[in-house]
Amino acid sequence: MPLDAVVVGSGPNGLAAAILLARAGLRTELREAAPTVGGGLRSEALTLPGFIHDVCSAVHPLALSSPFFRTLPLHEFGLEWIQPPAALAHPLDDGTVAVLERSADATAAGLGPGAESWHRLLAPFVRAWDGLADDVLAPPLHFPHHPLLMARFGLGALLPATLLARALRGPAARALFAGNAAHSFLPLDALGTGAFGLLLSVAGHAVGWPIVRGGSQRLADALAGYFRSLGGEIRTGAPVEHLDELRTARIVMLDLGPHQVARIAGDRLPAGYRRALERYRYGAAAFKLDWALDGPVPWTAPECARSATVHLGGTLEEIVASEAAPARGEVHDRPFVLFVQPTLFDGSRAPAGKHTAWAYCHAPNRCTLDLTDRIERQVERFAPGFRARILGRSVLTPAEFERRNANLVGGDINGGMMDLRQVFARPVARATPYRTPVRGLYLCSAATPPGGGVHGMGGYYAARAALEEMAGP
Ligand SMILES: Cc1cc2nc3c(=O)[nH]c(=O)nc-3n(C[C@H](O)[C@H](O)[C@H](O)COP(=O)(O)OP(=O)(O)OC[C@H]3O[C@@H](n4cnc5c(N)ncnc54)[C@H](O)[C@@H]3O)c2cc1C
Numbered sequence: 270m271p272l273d274a275v276v277v278g279s280g281p282n283g284l285a286a287a288i289l290l291a292r293a294g295l296r297t298e299l300r301e302a303a304p305t306v307g308g309g310l311r312s313e314a315l316t317l318p319g320f321i322h323d324v325c326s327a328v329h330p331l332a333l334s335s336p337f338f339r340t341l342p343l344h345e346f347g348l349e350w351i352q353p354p355a356a357l358a359h360p361l362d363d364g365t366v367a368v369l370e371r372s373a374d375a376t377a378a379g380l381g382p383g384a385e386s387w388h389r390l391l392a393p394f395v396r397a398w399d400g401l402a403d404d405v406l407a408p409p410l411h412f413p414h415h416p417l418l419m420a421r422f423g424l425g426a427l428l429p430a431t432l433l434a435r436a437l438r439g440p441a442a443r444a445l446f447a448g449n450a451a452h453s454f455l456p457l458d459a460l461g462t463g464a465f466g467l468l469l470s471v472a473g474h475a476v477g478w479p480i481v482r483g484g485s486q487r488l489a490d491a492l493a494g495y496f497r498s499l500g501g502e503i504r505t506g507a508p509v510e511h512l513d514e515l516r517t518a519r520i521v522m523l524d525l526g527p528h529q530v531a532r533i534a535g536d537r538l539p540a541g542y543r544r545a546l547e548r549y550r551y552g553a554a555a556f557k558l559d560w561a562l563d564g565p566v567p568w569t570a571p572e573c574a575r576s577a578t579v580h581l582g583g584t585l586e587e588i589v590a591s592e593a594a595p596a597r598g599e600v601h602d603r604p605f606v607l608f609v610q611p612t613l614f615d616g617s618r619a620p621a622g623k624h625t626a627w628a629y630c631h632a633p634n635r636c637t638l639d640l641t642d643r644i645e646r647q648v649e650r651f652a653p654g655f656r657a658r659i660l661g662r663s664v665l666t667p668a669e670f671e672r673r674n675a676n677l678v679g680g681d682i683n684g685g686m687m688d689l690r691q692v693f694a695r696p697v698a699r700a701t702p703y704r705t706p707v708r709g710l711y712l713c714s715a716a717t718p719p720g721g722g723v724h725g726m727g728g729y730y731a732a733r734a735a736l737e738e739m740a741g742p
Contacts, residue, residue: 271517272298274735277509278524278714280308280676284492285337285725286522286713289732291499295520299493299501302508305486306493308524308674309682310723312484316561316661320625321618323485324665324673325682326723327609327627328578330356330472332488333479334402335724346494349482353614355576356473359445360651362583366572367441369449369473376445376474383442390437391470394422398475405468406726408702408718409693426464427689430457433466434585446470447588448580451605454553454631454683456593461689480577480611484618488723512537512710520735524714524728526676526684527696530705539706545697549716552687553595554667554680556640557629561661565624566610567654577614581606581628581647595633600640604630606647623660634679636667676714683722684715695720703731704738711735 273295276287283299284306291297305311309325316322332338333350357369370376373392377384394401397418404413405422413419425433430450434443434457450457450466472478481487493503512534515521523530527546535543565574573579582588582605591601612624619625630644641664648655667680676684685691695702696716703711713731715721 270296272296273518274298274520274522275300275515275518276522276524277515278308278676279306279489279493279503280524280714281310281332281489281492281723281725282713282715282728282731283308283522283524284489284496285728286524286732287501288341288492288496288499289729290520290522290735291496291501293736297501299496299503300507300509301503301505303674304506306503306505307486307489308676310485310489312486315559315663316625319620320561320623320661321484322559322625322663323611323627326485327611328478328480329485329488329723330469330476330478331406331722331724333476334398334472335406335726336403337725337729341492341495343488343491343495346491346498348488348491350479351482351614352477352479353575353577356478357448357578357580358573358576359448359580360568360570360573361440361444364570365441366570367445368572368575369445369470369478371474371477373474380439380442380445382439383437386437387442390425390433391467391474393418394467394471395474398471406719406724408730422467425467427461428463429460430462430466431589433463440584443585444583444588447585448582448605451582451588451592451631452607453687454595454681455686455688456596457589459688461687461692478576478578480609480615482615482617485723509533520709520711520739522711522713522731522735525712526678526714526716527712528678529675530712534707534710537707537710542697542706549696550686550691551634551678551681552683552685553631554634554636555629555670555682556632556636556644556667556680557627557665558641558644559663559665560626560659561619562624562626563658563660564622565613566626566648566652567658568652570651573651574613577609577611579608579610581608581651592631595631598633600630600632600636600638600643602643603647604640604643606630606644608648632667632680634667634681636680684720687720692718692720701734703727703734
């Protein structure tokens with residue numbers, strides 16, 4: 270029987286699109302280049318036998334906020350969320366820790382002079398997050414379900430993170446906000462970086478920053494299991510080199526970056542559209558370390574052990590300096606480090622008494638520097654004695670990321686630069702960015718709105734566009 274639809278790439282967006290198409294009754298195949306499904310959700314024994322590490326994503330405020338994933342019966346397919354007591358810890362050199370607690374009230378109470386300003390900035394969005402997430406994790410040009418609140422969120426989101434952070438009072442609140450905004454991979458004085466600070470802070474209060482029991486791979490496996498239960502078929506180890514391989518399907522959905530799309534669909538695309546795809550810009554890269562550890566991380570401040578995620582970068586001013594460096598082709602001597610310690614809350618990922626940790630910092634695209642020492646020095650700064658606990662180490666350079674997954678061009682893990690221009694033209698400026706000029710051919714990767722992160726909403730909206738076009742005249 271011929272296929273109705275082929276989805277190429279099994280990242281969270283590909284899986285989301287495949288599920289929606291299969292649920293609409295289409296005979297759907299998911300094709301994946303790698304030997305396993307998941308894309309940015311893969312987990313592997315990167316260091317020593319018995320230690321499971323998240324190769325890419327580890328912490329999932331966006332998956333839990335996702336208007337689509339929230340509707341799926343993933344627990345029936347083995348998914349179990351773990352919520353650490355706090356979403357995030359951000360230690361400072363004076364021994365204090367800014368903590369993103371589950372409640373905005375509790376967070377504010379711990380921020381000293383920043384209490385009132387933190388509450389004022391975030392609480393209105395936290396209360397409405399259930400519905401507001403539908404608008405935030407959506408294409409930028411749509412009519413919002415919550416116009417007034419979305420207008421307020423959108424205004425803040427457009428601003429540079431530095432402006433919002435400086436409107437907060439006290440070093441703890443400012444540092445906490447800046448660390449969240451640094452997930453943009455952009456200099457924090459760039460327009461639009463406020464969005465990341467708002468989104469991740471609000472989500473931390475509204476849904477937490479959970480991890481997946483057993484590793485992020487289990488989320489991919491649950492999505493794949495649900496897809497199979499709908500009659501979907503999966504082929505792994507099957508890279509698509511040219512669109513001609515997929516001629517029989519009525520719908521072809523590409524969970525791929527624009528440059529790769531231009532390569533494999535090139536001669537089928539109008540020249541102008543193809544050139545626009547080729548002009549798409551990639552941003553700063555990740556340089557990542559994973560460790561197998563002999564014991565838990567020896568934090569100076571015990572509060573750091575209340576959350577899976579710890580931001581290591583000190584004050585607002587220090588984070589601003591760190592995040593400005595990649596755009597100049599440099600890496601700061603004390604880079605902002607995103608650190609995750611999953612085994613404090615999930616013993617299934619390491620042998621008894623042992624632990625894992627995951628960390629990365631930002632670097633220029635295609636950077637070839639070895640940043641191991643700089644990252645480990647930042648951990649030692651807040652956890653002296655950390656290095657002595659290392660049993661094994663894995664290093665993932667920008668080049669290695671791209672070798673493992675062609676979507677991670679030059680080590681960019683966000684699916685392309687998330688500056689203001691590419692928020693609105695993602696990957697090109699079109700009324701429906703998921704559609705291409707070729708009938709039946711759609712894009713659904715993190716290079717489509719709403720962009721990077723594990724939420725599946727690019728896949729959801731692309732599949733909806735395909736189903737609407739199929740049903741239309
Ligand atoms: C180091 C790192 C840390 C991250 N941390 C987080 C986090 O904590 N939380 C979070 O929400 N997000 C995080 N992210 C981002 C998140 O993982 C991505 O934004 C998300 O996975 C993008 O999903 P996607 O479906 O668009 O593409 P991907 O997940 O990149 O999947 C694309 C898939 O397509 C396959 N593919 C590529 N080319 C072909 C081809 N020609 N034929 C067939 N298959 C092909 C690839 O092998 C891959 O499986 C992180 C990413 C990285 C790399």
